[in-house]
Amino acid sequence: xxxxxxxxxxxxxxxxxxxxxxxxxxxxxxxxxxxxxxxxxxxxxxxxxxxxxxxxxxxxxxxxxxxxxxxxxxxxxxxxxxxxxxxxxxxxxxxxxxxxxxxxxxxxxxxxxxxxxxxxxxxxxxxxxxxxxxxxxxxxxxxxxxxxxxxxxxxxxxxxxxxxxxxxxxxxxxxxxxxxxxxxxxxxxxxxxxxxxxxxxxxxxxxxxxxxxxxxxxxxxxxxxxxxxxxxxxxxxxxxxxxxxxxxxxxxxxxxxxxxxxxxxxxxxxxxxxxxxxxxxxxxxxxxxxxxxxxxxxxxxxxxxxxxxxxxxxxxxxxxxxxxxxxxxxxxxxxxxxxxxxxxxxxxxxxxxxxxxxxxxx
Amino acid sequence: xxxxxxxxxxxxxxxxxxxxxxxxxxxxxxxxxxxxxxxxxxxxxxxxxxxxxxxxxxxxxxxxxxxxxxxxxxxxxxxxxxxxxxxxxxxxxxxxxxxxxxxxxxxxxxxxxxxxxxxxxxxxxxxxxxxxxxxxxxxxxxxxxxxxxxxxxxxxxxxxxxxxxxxxxxxxxxxxxxxxxxxxxxxxxxxxxxxxxxxxxxxxxxxxxxxxxxxxxxxxxxxxxxxxxxxxxxxxxxxxxxxxxxxxxxxxxxxxxxxxxxxxxxxxxxxxxxxxxxxxxxxxxxxxxxxxxxxxxxxxxxxxxxxxxxxxxxxxxxxxxxxx
Numbered sequence: 001x002x003x004x005x006x007x008x009x010x011x012x013x014x015x016x017x018x019x020x021x022x023x024x025x026x027x028x029x030x031x032x033x034x035x036x037x038x039x040x041x042x043x044x045x046x047x048x049x050x051x052x053x054x055x056x057x058x059x060x061x062x063x064x065x066x067x068x069x070x071x072x073x074x075x076x077x078x079x080x081x082x083x084x085x086x087x088x089x090x091x092x093x094x095x096x097x098x099x100x101x102x103x104x105x106x107x108x109x110x111x112x113x114x115x116x117x118x119x120x121x122x123x124x125x126x127x128x129x130x131x132x133x134x135x136x137x138x139x140x141x142x143x144x145x146x147x148x149x150x151x152x153x154x155x156x157x158x159x160x161x162x163x164x165x166x167x168x169x170x171x172x173x174x175x176x177x178x179x180x181x182x183x184x185x186x187x188x189x190x191x192x193x194x195x196x197x198x199x200x201x202x203x204x205x206x207x208x209x210x211x212x213x214x215x216x217x218x219x220x221x222x223x224x225x226x227x228x229x230x231x232x233x234x235x236x237x238x239x240x241x242x243x244x245x246x247x248x249x250x251x252x253x254x255x256x257x258x259x260x261x262x263x264x265x266x267x268x269x270x271x272x273x274x275x276x277x278x279x280x281x282x283x284x285x286x287x288x289x290x291x292x293x294x295x296x297x298x299x300x301x302x303x304x305x306x307x308x309x310x311x312x313x314x315x316x317x318x319x320x321x322x323x324x325x326x327x328x329x330x331x332x333x334x335x336x337x338x339x340x341x342x343x344x345x346x347x348x349x350x351x352x353x354x355x356x357x358x359x360x361x362x
Numbered sequence: 363x364x365x366x367x368x369x370x371x372x373x374x375x376x377x378x379x380x381x382x383x384x385x386x387x388x389x390x391x392x393x394x395x396x397x398x399x400x401x402x403x404x405x406x407x408x409x410x411x412x413x414x415x416x417x418x419x420x421x422x423x424x425x426x427x428x429x430x431x432x433x434x435x436x437x438x439x440x441x442x443x444x445x446x447x448x449x450x451x452x453x454x455x456x457x458x459x460x461x462x463x464x465x466x467x468x469x470x471x472x473x474x475x476x477x478x479x480x481x482x483x484x485x486x487x488x489x490x491x492x493x494x495x496x497x498x499x500x501x502x503x504x505x506x507x508x509x510x511x512x513x514x515x516x517x518x519x520x521x522x523x524x525x526x527x528x529x530x531x532x533x534x535x536x537x538x539x540x541x542x543x544x545x546x547x548x549x550x551x552x553x554x555x556x557x558x559x560x561x562x563x564x565x566x567x568x569x570x571x572x573x574x575x576x577x578x579x580x581x582x583x584x585x586x587x588x589x590x591x592x593x594x595x596x597x598x599x600x601x602x603x604x605x606x607x608x609x610x611x612x613x614x615x616x617x618x619x620x621x622x623x624x625x626x627x628x629x630x631x632x633x634x635x636x637x638x639x640x641x642x643x644x645x646x647x648x649x650x651x652x653x654x655x656x657x658x659x660x661x662x663x664x665x666x667x668x669x670x671x672x673x674x675x676x677x678x679x680x681x682x683x684x685x686x
Contacts, residue, residue, distance in 0.1 A: 163450040205444035214415045249375035297378045
């Protein structure tokens with residue numbers, strides 16, 4: 001992760017102070033930086049040392065040290081001499097390199113990378129360079145899930161999601177804000193939207209039953225490249241929003257399945273106001289009384305079937321007809337006519353959308 | 363949790379969709395109840411209301427006599443396992459069971475005791491050090507149930523749990539479930555959209571449709587005397603057919619005349635048919651056809667005529683309520 005140039009500068013600087021020759025090799029024995037010639041000769045000794053359980057050892061007049069990055073062997077350091085001085089200086093150098101690793105991690109951290117990727121904070125060139133450095137495959141199909149919990153700072157939910165996907169380290173989980181957990185999932189070549197729906201159901205069922213959390217899960221489209229991950233994230237967020245407005249009875253919303261809600265969500269507010277004014281002549285369907293709204297919804301639910309609707313509402317058929325006539329008088333729309341019914345249905349959805357936008361503004 | 367009581371409970375979602383309507387149901391302490399109905403009938407919403415994950419919109423829901431506040435989400439001590447459950451893949455069975463307790467920072471000793479006790483109850487002590495990938499589907503299911511039992515829930519809510527098992531494993535799991543129910547002594551509510559599964563459970567069964575209860579009763583009651591066409595059809599699928607017939611009273615017997623068949627109506631049914639004014643009129647006849655007459659590779663054909671041992675019901679054409 002640290003460039004060889006930095007390693008070289010470091011050991012040269014330390015040699016200048018301590019006058020002890022130093023060399024850094026990777027775990028395959030390849031020399032990355034050295035202050036003395038012919039360091040390649042020690043390749044076999046390095047390999048043998050890597051295999052040995054010792055953390056430090058004297059071989060052929062050099063102190064060998066292991067440099068770990070979070071328990072993973074990253075480098076082997078050679079310091080010339082077998083005395084106490086060489087041992088002490090070697091330890092100092094190991095300490096220095098380990099700190100460098102931590103500093104670099106922080107900068108190139110995977111977590112940061114993905115967060116920035118999701119939020120579009122990266123230049124295109126940076127995306128590829130960093131992805132490479134962090135060993136993130138560029139051309140793999142991925143999809144972004146957004147999981148919204150009801151309670152803020154729900155650590156149980158986050159831990160549950162992390163544990164569900166932890167065995168597959170290539171999936172990435174983070175919390176962007178207090179209520180949203182994000183899962184960037186890598187897909188196998190044979191996986192498609194059906195499988196994603198299963199994943200969403202699994203997340204929902206697990207969070208419901210294990211974390212006892214009420215959650216909404218949304219996911220974007222499947223993207224083929226790492227640079228498109230942010231698009232999938234935006235889609236998932238939009239799906240979550242659209243789902244809240246139009247499909248509040250559903251806990252899982254897929255971006256590619258938003259139906260008519262998707263169209264309405266894209267409309268400018270001014271256009272919506274004009275449409276509502278045209279249909280309701282300045283009034284709002286919100287002004288309709290509860291009874292009428294229930295009647296209308298039930299009528300739509302039953303596919304404009306008068307007898308079925310009246311049966312389910314426990315009212316006489318004529319009462320329903322009377323209510324529909326009354327509505328026709330006030331709005332000019334006869335819900336028994338398909339054209340009028342569809343206009344009314346869309347108008348109701350547009351009003352829902354306008355109300356939602358207004359609550360956001362306030 | 364003891365008893366659960368629904369009085370005229372409704373649940374309407376913010377988008378106006380009424381998922382549950384006028385729902386009345388009493389569930390006794392320690393009862394094994396099966397809730398069934400086609401998908402979208404509101405079963406899951408009922409389950410979620412009991413679990414406290416979905417606020418009640420209207421009516422009275424009492425749990426252990428205590429009124430659940432309308433419009434409020436309350437966490438309850440229930441054990442839930444839904445169809446799409448999963449075990450944490452990177453953890454052993456022990457850690458899977460201990461996970462939630464660890465998150466609550468329960469002392470290690472207490473966790474160990476709870477997990478070991480529960481594992482014994484579910485007979486999975488030998489699996490504690492295994493990883494989920496080493497388990498069979500059936501074992502995974504036991505582990506999932508044990509994981510829920512660790513908290514000593516007052517009720518178990520199971521949603522289509524056996525749906526993802528192979529047919530042979532299902533019977534085994536079902537029997538084990540019944541055994542466990544007896545051992546645990548907690549209220550158990552099993553939800554499924556598969557009527558055959560509901561029948562196999564053999565417990566008191568509630569059939570839901572469009573957010574309402576169509577009929578509640580024992581499996582025998584639902585199979586032998588359904589209250590309407592929907593229940594008869596749902597409980598007897600596959601192999602339930604309907605046909606319009608005319609009830610004709612001859613000299614010696616009463617006959618049901620269909621387009622392609624005629625059938626003698628048992629004499630004891632006559633009073634009921636007469637009372638409903640069906641003689642000489644058309645009614646809807648529903649009948650079961652056993653699948654033995656169906657080619658092995660095919661689905662049930664669209665039309666079949668009744669067999670000698672068919673179960674037969676007559677329904678009113680308008681209301682679809684059962685006449686006899």
